[in-house]
Every structure is written in C-alpha cells, then in structure tokens.
Amino acid sequence: MIPSELSWKDSFKNGLRSIEQVNQFFNISLKEMHFDNLIPLHLAYRIKEQGLDGILAKQFLPSNEEIADHQEDGLNDPIGDQNFSRPGQIIHRYKNRALFLPTTVCPVVCRYCFRKNELSNNDEIFKSDFQKTLEYFENHPEIEEIIFSGGDPLMLSNEKLESYLNSFSKIKHIKYIRLHSRTPISLPQRIDTGLTEVLKKYANTFETLSIAIHVNHKEEIDADVTAAMARLREIQSLNLLSQTVLLKGINDCPNILEDLFKKINRLGIRPYYLHHPDKVKGGMHFQLDIKAGRIIYANLRDKLPGWLIPQYVLDIPGGYGKTPLFNPEALEFSGVLINYKSQQIKL
Numbered sequence: 001m002i003p004s005e006l007s008w009k010d011s012f013k014n015g016l017r018s019i020e021q022v023n024q025f026f027n028i029s030l031k032e033m034h035f036d037n038l039i040p041l042h043l044a045y046r047i048k049e050q051g052l053d054g055i056l057a058k059q060f061l062p063s064n065e066e067i068a069d070h071q072e073d074g075l076n077d078p079i080g081d082q083n084f085s086r087p088g089q090i091i092h093r094y095k096n097r098a099l100f101l102p103t104t105v106c107p108v109v110c111r112y113c114f115r116k117n118e119l120s121n122n123d124e125i126f127k128s129d130f131q132k133t134l135e136y137f138e139n140h141p142e143i144e145e146i147i148f149s150g151g152d153p154l155m156l157s158n159e160k161l162e163s164y165l166n167s168f169s170k171i172k173h174i175k176y177i178r179l180h181s182r183t184p185i186s187l188p189q190r191i192d193t194g195l196t197e198v199l200k201k202y203a204n205t206f207e208t209l210s211i212a213i214h215v216n217h218k219e220e221i222d223a224d225v226t227a228a229m230a231r232l233r234e235i236q237s238l239n240l241l242s243q244t245v246l247l248k249g250i251n252d253c254p255n256i257l258e259d260l261f262k263k264i265n266r267l268g269i270r271p272y273y274l275h276h277p278d279k280v281k282g283g284m285h286f287q288l289d290i291k292a293g294r295i296i297y298a299n300l301r302d303k304l305p306g307w308l309i310p311q312y313v314l315d316i317p318g319g320y321g322k323t324p325l326f327n328p329e330a331l332e333f334s335g336v337l338i339n340y341k342s343q344q345i346k347l
C-alpha cells in the first residue's frame with residue numbers, strides 16, 4: 001500500500017540508494033551494483049505493487065543483467081556530449097539551440113540512461129558557472145532555444161528555476177525554452193502549485209515554453225501521474241511534448257506504443273521523439289537492432305495518424321547528432337547513417 005501522505009521531498013530524501021536498501025525493500029539478493037542507484041520511495045512502492053516482473057521494475061530496479069559480459073560493448077558517453085561541451089554548463093551541438101545542464105540531480109536513475117555514467121562521474125560538463133553560461137548565450141545570437149536537461153531540471157527548486165528563466169528572458173534572441181523531464185512520471189507530486197505558478201509566468205514570457213515528458217509505457221501513468229499531467233495541462237500556453245525510449249522488453253511492440261501514444265494524447269501531450277536506445281554500459285540488455293525498430297515504427301504508421309507518431313531517431317555515437325532512423329525504402333539497415341551535416345557515419 002503506497003503511503004498517501006508522502007511528500008515529494010520525503011519520497012526523494014528517503015529514496016532507496018544502497019544495495020542493502022534495495023535488497024531489503026524488495027526482498028531480493030543483488031550481489032553487486034556497479035552504477036548509481038536511486039528509487040524515490042513513492043516509486044519504490046509502485047514497483048512493489050506492480051511486481052518485480054513489471055515494466056517499472058525492469059526500468060528502475062538495478063539487476064544482475066547490468067554487470068553481464070555483453071555490457072562491455074556499451075559506452076560511457078554514447079552520444080558524444082564531451083565533444084560539444086562549452087564554457088558554463090552548456091552542450092552546443094546544433095546551431096539554433098543548446099542544452100543547458102543546471103543540475104546533476106535526477107529523481108530516479110533509469111537503468112538504460114546514457115547519463116547515468118556521466119552523473120556518477122560528476123563530470124566537468126556539470127561544473128557550475130552560471131556567469132559563463134549567461135555570457136555564452138548572450139554572445140551567440142544564433143541560439144534561439146535553450147533546452148534544460150541534466151539531471152532533471154524539475155529537481156531544481158522553484159526559486160532556482162525561476163531565477164534561470166528570468167535571466168534567460170532578458171536575452172532577446174532566446175525565444176523558446178524546453179525542459180526535458182522524467183519527474184512527472186517518477187515523482188509526480190513534484191508538480192506542485194509553486195512549480196506550476198513559475199511555469200505559468202514563463203509560458204507567457206517566452207514565445208514557447210515546452211516540457212518534453214519522458215514516458216515509455218502506459219503503465220507508468222497511474223492516478224498520481226494523471227493528476228500531475230492535469231496540473232500541467234491547466235497552464236494554457238504550455239507546450240506538452242513527450243519523448244520515449246524504445247527499449248527491448250519494455251515497449252518494443254507496435255501495440256504497446258500505440259496504447260502509449262493514444263493515452264498521452266488523452267492527457268494533452270503530443271508525441272515528439274521515439275529514441276532508439278543508446279549503447280550504454282550497463283544498459284545493453286535494452287538494446288534492439290535498427291531493423292527491428294524500423295519494423296515496429298512502420299507498423300505504427302498503420303495504427304496512428306501522422307500527428308500522433310513521434311520522430312524515430314538515433315543519437316549517433318561520437319556526437320554526430322540525432323538522425324531519423326526510419327527508411328521507407330528499406331527496412332534492412334545498411335550499417336551507414338547520414339547525419340544532419342551530410343556526413344556518412346558507419347555504425
């Protein structure tokens with residue numbers, strides 16, 4: 001039974017972190033845990049309720065699979081963030097937009113995430129120097145959109161988030177702000193009045209304020225998540241998008257994705273990205289090949305209207321950027337992708 005009075009701060013503070021806490025709470029016997037772990041308490045109860053074979057456990061509970069031999073093929077920095085790191089807390093890969101990384105904190109550690117290795121290394125990218133960040137944005141008028149990533153930007157305090165948004169609102173060429181977050185799913189109580197007030201204010205300040213909510217399966221959406229989405233939806237000019245990672249054993253099936261996209265549509269969220277999984281050390285058991293992904297995606301085109309189908313993309317390892325993966329001429333994958341700069345990259 002999930003304790004109903006659990007605040008998001010308590011749920012986060014008392015989350016399961018150590019191997020002993022995880023083994024005790026779930027009554028399991030993990031031998032080793034090589035990667036960081038955090039399961040907020042509320043989510044831990046949900047995982048227990050759904051069962052250890054459920055899609056929540058598979059995504060958020062550390063497992064012995066993470067240290068199996070085939071994990072050696074995974075990378076620590078699969079999308080090449082290091083190559084585009086700029087002074088401050090910025091990754092500037094595409095001309096008109098840049099990532100801003102204001103925090104290393106996530107409300108949860110997703111076991112397939114490409115950032116989990118960076119986060120635990122406390123990488124240089126995340127070293128904070130906001131003055132340098134501001135100067136970089138001010139001196140690059142080609143940047144129109146700032147994308148808050150991390151970590152999870154909704155783990156910032158309301159005051160901190162507001163102060164960043166306020167600073168960026170003074171830079172004339174910044175028109176769009178986007179926040180990428182898994183918090184509405186993993187810690188839905190965080191979407192509280194204080195936060196929605198900040199979002200409401202800045203949804204009316206910038207040309208577009210978007211939240212791209214990371215959601216992979218309809219069973220991630222319970223009554224608390226639905227209520228959190230409803231609170232976001234009340235902010236009229238807020239642009240609600242989704243991003244989904246295609247994961248073996250979780251959602252690698254057109255019917256599951258169809259259900260998910262229809263469900264989030266009912267919550268007012270527009271499917272935006274379907275990411276092919278990154279080759280992450282410790283997350284290789286979620287991998288599927290590109291041909292399998294293309295077949296799933298081709299099937300979606302039969303089940304959903306175009307506006308309900310996200311873009312299927314891969315972040316090409318090495319920092320070559322996001323590249324659409326669907327090829328209507330051939331479902332077979334040749335082994336070579338052409339990125340946004342017309343570079344041919346052999347995978």
Ligand code: SF4
Nearest residue numbers: 106109110113115182
């Ligand atoms: S919340 Fe996002 S950044 Fe954090 S571990 Fe999960 S997927 Fe990665």
